[in-house]
Amino acid sequence: MQRQKLLLFSDWFFPGYKAGGPIKSVTNLSIALQQQIDVFVFTADTDLNEVKPYSNIQTNTWTKPIEGSNVQVYYCSKANLNKRTIIKIIDEVNPTSIYLNHIWSFWFVLQPLFICWLRFKKIKIVQCPRGALFESALHYQKTYLKKRIVMSIIKTLGIHKKIHFHATTPQEKGTIEKYFGNVKISIANNLPDLQQPALSTIEKKEGELKLIFIARIVDIKNLKLLLQNLQHTTQNIFLTIAGPAEDKNYWEECKLIIESFPQNIHVNYVGEITPSQVMPLIKEHHLYCLPTQGENFGHSIFESFMIGRPVLISNKTPWLCLNEKKAGWEVDIVQKNSFVPFIEEAAKWQQQTFNDFCDGAWHVANEYINNPKLVSTYYPMFEN
Secondary structure (H helix, E strand, C coil), X not given: CCCEEEEEECCCCCCCCCCCHHHHHHHHHHHHHCCCEEEXXXXXXXCCCCCCCCCCCCCCCEECCCCCCCCEEEEECHHHCCHHHHHHHHHHHCCCEEEEECCCCHHHHHHHHHHHHHCCCCCEXXXXXXXXXXXXXXXXXXXXXXXXHHHHHHHHHCHHHCEEEEECCHHHHHHHHHHHCCCEEEECCCCCCXXXXXXXXXXXXXXXXXEEEECCCCHHHCHHHHHHHHCCCCCEEEEEEECCCCCHHHHHHHHHHHHCCCCCEEEEEEECCCHHHXXXXXXXXXXXXXXXXXXXXXXXXXXXXXXXXXXXXXXXXXXXXXXXXXXXXXXXXCCCCCCHHHHHHHHCCCHHHHHHHHHHHHHHHHHHHCCCCCCXXXXXXXXX
């Protein structure tokens, strides 16, 4: 039987990282699927908000940039990114399936979607919104009208009926049904890195807490809410903030709160970090905190679990019932100062309690990555 060919379109791919979790999701997906499917990736040659191309890559040709992997990647230059190139790539690969990673991208979702609808009708289209249909993402004011127009065009033309949607959670399946109605949807969980390090802990002193926030500094990640909660804590808190300040005005608002902190709150902003720095940095802290307004998966949350660090997050992620597992807490961010009691509790942990929560967090990740169906649920999506 001839192997299937998958052509994956994504704005960003390895070695990019500035777009966050979606890059990890699609890179890990490509590596996992290559066991049974020939995988080709068409992507840009620059990272998010960058002008210069990635270093040490060849552009406008097929390469195999991931060590030990047969995934073939075409890094397209900005000068070469056009409709003609996309048609040429589809003709060249002749895929049995095309995977669209996200929903609003003009060149890496909408163009290939419309091209296939008009010219390559036999190719199966699989599309993953990657959380773009959740209220917190969809209702972003600057792009809300454009998104509604795009959805309206797709539905009016009936293009959505050709798409096999990939939802990463039952909640995402619900959002797809809400906006596109009765369409074909498969649920397959996000694929994180599958190599888990051994569990280790650090010293924990009662009355002190090393807290870490890692995310892009934008409204949806909700750093300001965390800072507002910290204003009401009485314990000795050491907060590390890591991530690019994408929204400069928002970051200025955050800095004003930081400047008003009492002496028991200590803040260190380390700026943007690379993917290889994330887990080592989390490992130096007691608790990972992300009061996000919405996450499709939350790779940095999962990385905290991977190395055995409990989390304090909003209830707008797939990670629930954390306290029952002694892995942390998920909190309703609508309630004022809802993070305060949990920060206080974690600060008061003695060493053994902290160790127990570390163990609980580690086992959340371990159970997830050892699920035998984690990868196998993907393959039926690409069958014709």
